[in-house]
Amino acid sequence: MSQASSSEALITMSGVDKWYGDFHALKGVDLEVRRGEKIVLCGPSGSGKSTLIRCINHLETIQKGRIVVDGIALDDSARVVDAVRREVGMVFQSFNLFPHMTVLENCTLAPMRVRKVSPADAKATARKYLEKVRIGEQANKYPAQLSGGQQQRVAIARALCMEPKAMLFDEPTSALDPEMVKEVLDTMIGLAREGMTMVCVTHEMGFARQVADRVVFMADGEILEAAEPETFFKNPQNPRARTFLGEILAHH
């Protein structure tokens, strides 16, 4: 169900190298994400998946290469970094909601502070997205009063309130109890159907099959394979991808 209407790149990474001290975490990564494209990033633990997506919104700095987001070439200046982060939402494995704020306040903070939206407009937008992730009735609760699945949906709504052009997901369902995984995946599938550009680190292969335009496989800081889900799951070319898929499928 590829909806990538235009082939224009929204995110481009070229020749990206990243070191943590002596440790070479990303090795010459090239990745292009077109507008509206959904990418699922997978690979063994420690292969650099989190590092890769965290470089896109500059939560990590890179030592070599170039990252361009929506026409903005990332550098270390606060102005450029903020401009990129305004257009890129992120959802974390551990939700990271602000515990001292209500659900609604979590969702209105950034639009008010960053986009200078009026409180009334910010609330209206927040309610719209909270409805969309089907959690509108909980707007005045605190995060700790919600289940994990509800918290993660709030985190998705909070990111959407900034009206981003792309969304990054770092294992959004792996901290959840099994019975809550589906509600979060369904929310993400809904988002994908509306044409959001998405880069998702996840091991939910059913999700990958259903929404991904491309599955990207990483190991040891390198992208070893990138293919459409059908091709990738039926006939992975790289031996490490084959081993990895075998392990994943054995677990599920």
Place this chain on the structure above:
Amino acid sequence: MGLPEYLFLLQGLKWTVLLSCIGFVGGGIAGLMVALARTSGLPVLERATSGYIGLFQGTPLLMQLFVVYYGLSLVGLQFEAWQAVAIGFTLNASAFLGDIWRGSIEAVPRGQTEAARALSLGYVSRMRDVVLPQALRISLPATIGFLVQLIKGTSLASIVGFTELARADNIVSNQIFKPLLVFGVVGAMYFALCWPLSLFGSWLERRLAAPTR
């Protein structure tokens, strides 16, 4: 013990309260800056404030008051007793509060700052809206504890000839020769200052904790 003695003690109490307030307000403002500098991620600022905290935590308050009152007058900076004491207390409190708050800021989970960054929030908003409210709650027991210490520590101001509660106690005792009675009254006054503060601290702690339950 007659009315004049009580009034004299109350006069001393007034200065104790005033000194504590100056120490806490001055120390609070300066301490916040110390804590922010200490967690700024800028090596120069972090090392400088680390040295500052070490210096004031590592030497007695008494000595710090001496240095401000007598020491600085040697280099031509002459302060009145109350000014010297106010400066000394502010410096000392800023180091202790700075360190308490540094610890609390660092105790706020990393993911909170990361989420704030990912939402494009700038430093000021990250601190004011996300990190400091959570750090405040974490720091509350230690902060109130320090404030109580600070009130009791004001008795050291008598050393530079400042008549606060402890010194007033001394003077009255020597005049009416009933040290135990005077001690009792003064002790009750200190207690009346510190106890409500501790209660307020526990109340505030409960209130701030409520939403996350």
